[in-house]
Amino acid sequence: MELTLNKQWDLDSIYPGGKHSEKLKKQITQLNHEIPVLIEELQSPLTPQELAQHIQDIQHVALNAFQVDEYCICLYSDHVQDEDALKLLDQSNHIKAKVQSLKIELDGKLGELTDKEWNELLEDKTLKSIRPFLLHKKQKLSEQLPQQIEEVINTLSVNGIRGWEDHYEQLLHRLEVPVEWDGETQKLSINEAIIQSMLDTNREKRKVTAKAVEEVCHQHEDQFASIFNHFAGFRLDTYQLRGFENTQKELYENNRIQEDSLTSMLKAIEQNQELIQRFTKRKAQLMGLEQLSYYDMYAPYFTSKSKLTYETAADIVTKQFQSFSEEMGHIADRAFNEQWIDAESRKHKGFGAFCASMPIEKQSRVLLSFKGDYQDVVTLAHELGHAYHNSILQKEPTFSQDTGTSLAETASTFAENLVLDAAIQLAETDEDRLSLLEMKITNALKYLSLIPAKFDFEKQFYEKRKTEKLSANEVKNLMLETEKRWTKNQLEEYDPYNWITISHFYSSEDSFYNIPYTIGYLFSNGIYALSKTKGKGFANEYEQLLSHTGKMSLEQLGEKFLNQDLTEEDFWQKSIQPILEAIEEFEKLTEKYV
Numbered sequence: 001m002e003l004t005l006n007k008q009w010d011l012d013s014i015y016p017g018g019k020h021s022e023k024l025k026k027q028i029t030q031l032n033h034e035i036p037v038l039i040e041e042l043q044s045p046l047t048p049q050e051l052a053q054h055i056q057d058i059q060h061v062a063l064n065a066f067q068v069d070e071y072c073i074c075l076y077s078d079h080v081q082d083e084d085a086l087k088l089l090d091q092s093n094h095i096k097a098k099v100q101s102l103k104i105e106l107d108g109k110l111g112e113l114t115d116k117e118w119n120e121l122l123e124d125k126t127l128k129s130i131r132p133f134l135l136h137k138k139q140k141l142s143e144q145l146p147q148q149i150e151e152v153i154n155t156l157s158v159n160g161i162r163g164w165e166d167h168y169e170q171l172l173h174r175l176e177v178p179v180e181w182d183g184e185t186q187k188l189s190i191n192e193a194i195i196q197s198m199l200d201t202n203r204e205k206r207k208v209t210a211k212a213v214e215e216v217c218h219q220h221e222d223q224f225a226s227i228f229n230h231f232a233g234f235r236l237d238t239y240q241l242r243g244f245e246n247t248q249k250e251l252y253e254n255n256r257i258q259e260d261s262l263t264s265m266l267k268a269i270e271q272n273q274e275l276i277q278r279f280t281k282r283k284a285q286l287m288g289l290e291q292l293s294y295y296d297m298y299a300p301y302f303t304s305k306s307k308l309t310y311e312t313a314a315d316i317v318t319k320q321f322q323s324f325s326e327e328m329g330h331i332a333d334r335a336f337n338e339q340w341i342d343a344e345s346r347k348h349k350g351f352g353a354f355c356a357s358m359p360i361e362k363q364s365r366v367l368l369s370f371k372g373d374y375q376d377v378v379t380l381a382h383e384l385g386h387a388y389h390n391s392i393l394q395k396e397p398t399f400s401q402d403t404g405t406s407l408a409e410t411a412s413t414f415a416e417n418l419v420l421d422a423a424i425q426l427a428e429t430d431e432d433r434l435s436l437l438e439m440k441i442t443n444a445l446k447y448l449s450l451i452p453a454k455f456d457f458e459k460q461f462y463e464k465r466k467t468e469k470l471s472a473n474e475v476k477n478l479m480l481e482t483e484k485r486w487t488k489n490q491l492e493e494y495d496p497y498n499w500i501t502i503s504h505f506y507s508s509e510d511s512f513y514n515i516p517y518t519i520g521y522l523f524s525n526g527i528y529a530l531s532k533t534k535g536k537g538f539a540n541e542y543e544q545l546l547s548h549t550g551k552m553s554l555e556q557l558g559e560k561f562l563n564q565d566l567t568e569e570d571f572w573q574k575s576i577q578p579i580l581e582a583i584e585e586f587e588k589l590t591e592k593y594v
Contacts, residue, residue: 003311004311005310005311005314005336005337006339007310007341007342007343007344007370008339008342008344009074009339009340009341009342009365009366009367010338010339010340011071011074011075011078011365013339013361014071014358014361014363014365015027015071018075019075019082019084019085019088020084024068024071024088027064027068028068028088028091028092028095030064031061031064031065031068031095031098032095032098034061035061035065035095035098035099035101035102036098038054038057038058038061038102038105039101039102039105041054042054042102042105042106042108042109043105046109048113048117048118048120048121048124049120049124051109051113051121052121052124052126052127053126054106055106055127055130056126058102058103058106059130059397059398059399060398061099061102062099062102062103062398062399063359063360063398064360065092065095065096065098065099066357066359066398067357067358067359067360067361068092068095069092069093069095069096070356070357070358070365071356071358072085072088072089072091072092073089073354073356074356074365074367075088075089076088076089076350077349077350077354077367078342078349078350079348079349080173080191080348080349080350081173081174081348082348086170090166093158093162093166094158097154097155097157097158097162100154101151101154101155104147104150104151104154105147105151106137107137107140107141107144107147107150108147110134110137110138110141111141111147118138121134122134122135129396129397129400130397130399130400132400132551132552133399133400133550133551140253143242143243144242145241145242149241153238153241157234157508160234161231161234161235161238161508162508164227164230164231164234164506164508165231165506165507165508167227168224168227168231168503168506169503169506171220171223171224171227172190172500172501172503173189173190173191175189175190175216175220176188176189176190176216177189177190177192177193177209177212177213177216178212179193179196179208179209179212180208180212181205181208188209189347189348190213190216190351190501191349191350191351192347193209193212193213193216194213194351194501195351195369196209197209197210197212197213197295198295198297198298198299199298199299200299201299201303203287203295203296203299206295206296206299207293207295209295210293210294210295210495213497213501214495214496214497217497217500217501218497220500221472221476221497221500222472224472224499224500225470225471225472225475227506228461228475228499228505228506229465229469229470231506231508232461232462232465233465233469235462235511236462236465236466246259247459247462247463247511248262248459248511248512250511250512251511251512251515251516254404254405254510254511254516255404255405255406255407255516255519255554256403256404256406256407256552256553256554257406257519257553257554257555257566258553258555258566258567260567261554261555261566261567262515262519264566264567264568264569264571264572265518265519265522265569265572266452267569267572268569268572268573268576269448269449269452269518269572269576270452271573272448272576272580273449273486273488274488275580275583276444276445276448276449276579276580276583277449277487277488277490278583278587279441279445279583279586279587280292280297280445280487280490280491281490282586282587282590282594283296283301283438284296285594286301286590286593286594287301289492290492291490291491291492292490292491292492293491293492293493293494294491294493294494294495295493295495297442297445297450297491298442300375300435300438300439300442301438302431302434302435302438303373303431303435304373304374304431304432304435304436307372307373308372308373308374308376308377309372310343310370310372313370313372313376313377313380314332314336314380316377316419316423317332317377317380317381317384317419318332318333318336320381320418320419320422321381321384321388321415321418321419323422324418324531324539325539325542325543326539327388327391327539327543328388328415328539331384331387331388331391332384332387332388334363335364335366335384335387338363340363340364340365340366340387341365341366341367341368341380341383342365342366342367342368343368343369343370343376343380344369344370345369345370345371349367349369350367352368353366353367353368353369353379353382353383354366354367354383355367355383355384355386355387355390355412357390357393357394357401359390359393359394359398359401362391362394364386364387364390364391366380366383366384366386366387367383368380368383374420374423374435374436374439375439377419377423378416378419378420378439378443381415381416381418381419381420382412382413382415382416383412384415385411385412385413385414385415385416386408386411386412388411388415388546389403389408389410389411389412389546389549392543392546392547393546393547393549393550395547396547396550399550400550400551401550402550403549403550404516405510405513405516405517405520406516406517406519406520406523406554407520407523407549407550407554407557408520408549409516409517409519409520409521409523409524410520410523410524410527410545410546410549411524411546412520412524413520413521413524413525413528414524414527414528414531414542416443417524417525417528418528420436420439420440421440423436424436424437424440430589433589434586434589434590437582437585437586437589438586440579440582441579441582441583441586444521444579444582447517447518447521447522448518448576448579449486449487450483450486451514451515451517451518452486452515452518453482453483453485453486453487454482454498454502454504454505454514454515455512455514455515455518456482456485456486457478457479457482457483457499458505458512458514459512460478460482461475461478461499464478475499476496476497476499479494479496479497479498479499480494480496483495483498502514519554522572522575522576523554523558523566523575525575525576525578525579526558526562526564526571526572526574526575527542527545527561527562529574529575529577529578530562541561544561545557545561548560548561554566555567558571
């Protein structure tokens with residue numbers, strides 16, 4: 001008899017009582033007390049040895065604050081209209097601002113050190129494992145404003161850029177979409193409506209829902225345009241104060257990638273757009289259409305006839321992880337059996353999927369909505385790839401756990417490939433094989449066409465915003481023009497409101513938050529391709545690579561572990577090649593259907 005797995009996550013084992021947890025309340029109170037004390041102590045004269053001890057204390061505080069924030073995000077995602085969870089998230093945002101002030105104070109202290117004191121600090125044995133972090137800090141100090149100004153910017157950001165982000169989230173999640181179908185009108189949350197418009201098997205229903213989403217966005221477009229303008233305006237004002245002429249400078253730093261590498265990646269993607277768009281043409285032919293519309297892009301033409309149980313999905317993921325790495329399989333097994341995962345579909349649950357790290361407990365928590373198809377299996381693999389990555393980084397000091405989004409996507413995409421490719425090879429029927437192949441290509445299309453278009457749009461928006469605010473109509477037109485150019489005008493209809501419904505445009509912590517997913521996807525593809533030539537022993541090398549993602553740039557990792565130069569197009573072309581081969585295979589296998 002198959003063991004039934006619980007599809008709800010266990011948050012109480014981390015903070016008993018959840019949003020009413022006394023442990024959580026105590027930790028928040030303690031952080032609010034400890035951070036100002038540490039800030040005050042950093043303002044006193046300190047020897048390098050004393051500063052080394054303070055750096056250890058700062059790491060401890062930062063780790064606790066990070067876990068509180070991750071936990072509060074989980075609570076909020078559990079029910080996005082829960083006012084208590086929203087208040088806790090607000091408290092966490094204030095703590096994050098205080099941690100940032102603490103880090104600014106540390107920057108100031110590091111900047112005061114003489115060369116002799118700096119060398120003494122670097123030689124301290126207790127800081128050996130975070131030496132790369134300290135060296136990177138020292139390098140960045142020359143680009144920062146005077147400490148007092150950085151502290152003012154950070155303080156103002158709580159009710160500035162972070163406030164606009166919060167306002168956006170609240171407004172978006174309170175939208176209701178009335179969808180009329182079969183003579184009845186059903187009110188859906190914005191998340192439910194977006195999912196239905198993308199994935200419903202009935203094309204007419206997808207279209208009706210998509211148009212209903214458009215109408216609701218149209219009714220609120222001026223409000224969202226105002227938020228978007230103010231959000232970007234705050235970021236641009238900060239860049240101007242810091243003397244950043246290139247609006248992508250923060251993107252490069254946060255994602256540990258050089259401009260030359262990103263430029264080479266985008267060139268490689270652009271050179272392959274015509275072949276990539278051949279998939280769009282073939283899918284339109286299969287559906288009996290002249291052209292696809294935006295609400296057709298994610299809806300599969302081929303579907304597996306059988307639905308998977310959650311337990312079967314868990315078995316597939318765990319076995320494939322185990323086949324590559326014993327430790328990877330162990331993490332997946334723990335996740336399913338210790339209730340790390342919330343896979344239940346329910347109203348007011350957060351949209352999409354994510355993995356949150358709980359570093360103090362050396363655990364993770366995963367959110368998604370499992371409906372029983374192979375895409376859900378791939379999503380599970382993706383998020384549990386993050387959990388595996390977390391388990392490796394959680395052994396590292398706090399300041400060596402921060403990877404940036406691009407490198408954070410490395411293990412997740414690798415795990416996704418591991419499970420999806422195995423499923424394609426094991427498919428028993430042509431229809432199952434085509435279903436999985438279509439899924440692989442559709443996922444790739446997001447990274448190789450749709451996200452680069454959004455990055456292009458965002459770059460242009462920020463350049464225009466330097467001189468003036470853009471009206472809702474101007475933002476819509478800019479988005480439409482950019483997406484048409486990147487997709488070679490292959491779609492009949494385009495979504496003019498992606499800039500409203502995609503929250504990545506409104507991340508206060510990470511600028512240009514869409515393109516890092518493409519960087520991580522292709523970097524991981526390159527690693528995955530290498531793994532297939534290395535055999536079983538590559539698991540240890542792979543774990544070593546992941547353990548260095550908080551210490552090295554993409555270029556350094558590429559050179560050390562892959563013997564590749566990421567500033568050259570060749571690496572990115574190799575990473576795209578498996579997708580091009582999949583498209584050619586899809587075209588060949590579907591010839592008899594058109």
